[in-house]
Amino acid sequence: MTEPARILVVGGGYVGMYTALRLQRQLKAELRDGAVEIVVVTPEPYMTYQPFLPEAAAGSISPRHVVVPLRRVLDKCRVLIGEVHSIEHAKRTATLSTLATEEEGTGNIQLTYDELVIAPGSISRTLPVPGLADYAIGFKAVEEAIGLRNHVIEQMDIASSTRDPALRDAALTFVFVGGGYAGVEALGELEDMARYTSRYYHNIKPEDLKWVLVEASNRILPEVGEEMGKYAIRELRARNIDVRLETRLESCADRVAVLSDGTRLPTRTVVWTAGVKPAPVLADTDLPLNERGRLKCTAKLTVEGVEHAWAAGDAAAVPDVTSDEPGKECAPNAQHAVRQTKVLAENIAASLRGQPLKEYAHKYVGSVASLGLHKGVAHVYGRKLKGYPAWLMHRAYHLSRMPTFNRKARVLAEWTLAGLFKREIVSLGSLEHPRAEFELAAAPPKKASDNGPDKGPADGPKKGPASG
Numbered sequence: 001m002t003e004p005a006r007i008l009v010v011g012g013g014y015v016g017m018y019t020a021l022r023l024q025r026q027l028k029a030e031l032r033d034g035a036v037e038i039v040v041v042t043p044e045p046y047m048t049y050q051p052f053l054p055e056a057a058a059g060s061i062s063p064r065h066v067v068v069p070l071r072r073v074l075d076k077c078r079v080l081i082g083e084v085h086s087i088e089h090a091k092r093t094a095t096l097s098t099l100a101t102e103e104e105g106t107g108n109i110q111l112t113y114d115e116l117v118i119a120p121g122s123i124s125r126t127l128p129v130p131g132l133a134d135y136a137i138g139f140k141a142v143e144e145a146i147g148l149r150n151h152v153i154e155q156m157d158i159a160s161s162t163r164d165p166a167l168r169d170a171a172l173t174f175v176f177v178g179g180g181y182a183g184v185e186a187l188g189e190l191e192d193m194a195r196y197t198s199r200y201y202h203n204i205k206p207e208d209l210k211w212v213l214v215e216a217s218n219r220i221l222p223e224v225g226e227e228m229g230k231y232a233i234r235e236l237r238a239r240n241i242d243v244r245l246e247t248r249l250e251s252c253a254d255r256v257a258v259l260s261d262g263t264r265l266p267t268r269t270v271v272w273t274a275g276v277k278p279a280p281v282l283a284d285t286d287l288p289l290n291e292r293g294r295l296k297c298t299a300k301l302t303v304e305g306v307e308h309a310w311a312a313g314d315a316a317a318v319p320d321v322t323s324d325e326p327g328k329e330c331a332p333n334a335q336h337a338v339r340q341t342k343v344l345a346e347n348i349a350a351s352l353r354g355q356p357l358k359e360y361a362h363k364y365v366g367s368v369a370s371l372g373l374h375k376g377v378a379h380v381y382g383r384k385l386k387g388y389p390a391w392l393m394h395r396a397y398h399l400s401r402m403p404t405f406n407r408k409a410r411v412l413a414e415w416t417l418a419g420l421f422k423r424e425i426v427s428l429g430s431l432e433h434p435r436a437e438f439e440l441a442a443a444p445p446k447k448a449s450d451n452g453p454d455k456g457p458a459d460g461p462k463k464g465p466a467s468g
C-alpha cells in the first residue's frame, strides 16, 4: 500500500485553520481513500479570532468563545500540539517538538511531508526599550487579553485599598503603545470597562483613571483612513484619554514609562501593540524571505522559486495585484488572511489534481474598529461611519467572520444577555495561580519569627503587568 501524500500545515491560526478546513472539504474523496493526509502543527489546540480579543478583555465575550477548538473543526485532519522549529524544504522535512517530546525529554522529532503550508502568522514587533521585556505585555493572545482584564481590575482594587498616593497613581495609570487597531481597540474597550467598573468603588472616580495612548506617527488607525482616524482621536480625547502623537516610549524600567516628549509616568501597566513581525520560525527555513522577514510568495500563494510550498496571512509577502503601486504587498490583516485561504486551498487541491492555479486578487475594502461599548469608527467600501452605527457594523462584520456557527451563536447569545444584564466586573486573577491556595494549605506551618518584621509575602519582587 502506498503512503498517503502528506500536507503539513504549520500554524493553526486564521490561515492554518481555514486552509485545513477547506482542504478537508475539497479533498474529501482523497482523505477517505487514504491518498492524502493533512497534519496541522500548532502550539495551542484552538484558533484565536484576534479581532474579538478587545471585547474578551472588556468582558463582553467569554474567552472560550473567541477561540475555536481545532480538533472539533478539523475532524478529518491530524492535529499535533507542538511547535515547528525549522524546515528543510529541499529535504521536505520539518523539525518540531510536541508536548510529548518535551515530557519525554527525547528531543525534537522530524516530520516529512509532500506539500507544505506555512501559516505561523506574526509576533509582536518590539524595540530595545529598557524594561519592556520585564514589565510590558502584548495583545495578540487570548491569555494576554484575559490577563490584562484581570490586571486592570486588580489595579483598581490596589488603588482603592492603598494609603500610598504614589502607589495609587501608578496603579491607575495605563499606558498603551501603538495606535493600530489592536492598541486602540484594546484601550477603548478596557477604558470603557474600567470607567463602568469604577462606579462600584467608593473611592475611585472615572477621572482618577489615567489612560495614555502613545503613537510614534502623526495618526492612529490608518486602516480606517485619515478622516476617521482624526474622529477616533477626538472621541478618545473627549473621554479624557491622553493621546500622544509623534511620541515614543523610551523606557519603562523600574515601572516608570518615560516618553520621548520627556513625560515620566509611574505605571504598573504598559501594553505594547506597536506592530508585528513575521514568526521567528521563518528564519530557520531554506525558503526565500524578503527584507522584512516575510516569505516571498507569488500571487498564486506559492513560495517563490520552490515547488510544493505554499503560504498566506501575516507570514507571507503576497503581491497585491490590485494595486497600481509596483511591489506592493498585501497588508498583514484578517481581511486578506481569510480570503487568501480560499485560493490557497483551491490551488493546493488543483495542483494535486494537475489542474491550473488561480491568482489571489482582493482590493482592501477598508476597516471597522470598536472604541468601546456602543462606540466605533468605520470606513468600508468608501462609506464612513462613526459612533453607534460604526460600532454595530463592527459587531455585525466580525460576527459574520467568526468561524463556525457554534461560535457565532454563542457570541450572539452573550451580546444579547449583556444587553439585558449589568456588565461583568469580576476579576479572576487568581486563575493564573490555581495552586497558590492549596500550596499555602499544604505547606508546613511557619513560625512567626521566619518572617522579618516588615516582610510579608506581598513584598517579594513581582514583575509583569499580570502580577500586579
Ligand SMILES: Cc1cc2nc3c(=O)[nH]c(=O)nc-3n(C[C@H](O)[C@H](O)[C@H](O)COP(=O)(O)OP(=O)(O)OC[C@H]3O[C@@H](n4cnc5c(N)ncnc54)[C@H](O)[C@@H]3O)c2cc1C
Pocket (backbone or CB within 6 Å): 010, 011, 012, 013, 014, 015, 016, 041, 042, 043, 044, 047, 049, 050, 051, 052, 053, 054, 082, 083, 084, 085, 119, 120, 121, 122, 139, 140, 141, 181, 182, 279, 281, 312, 313, 314, 315, 332, 333, 334, 335, 336, 337, 368
Ligand atoms: C487584537 C487584534 C485585533 C485585530 N483586529 C483585526 C481587525 O479588526 N481586522 C483585521 O483584518 N485584522 C485584525 N487583526 C489581525 C489579524 O488577526 C491577523 O492578520 C490574522 O490573524 C493573521 O492570520 P495568520 O493565520 O497569518 O496568523 P495567526 O492567526 O496569528 O495564526 C498563526 C498561528 O501559527 C501558530 N504558530 C506560530 N509559530 C508557530 C510554529 N513555529 N509552529 C507551529 N505553529 C506556530 C500560532 O500559535 C498561531 O496559532 C487583529 C489582530 C490583533 C492581535
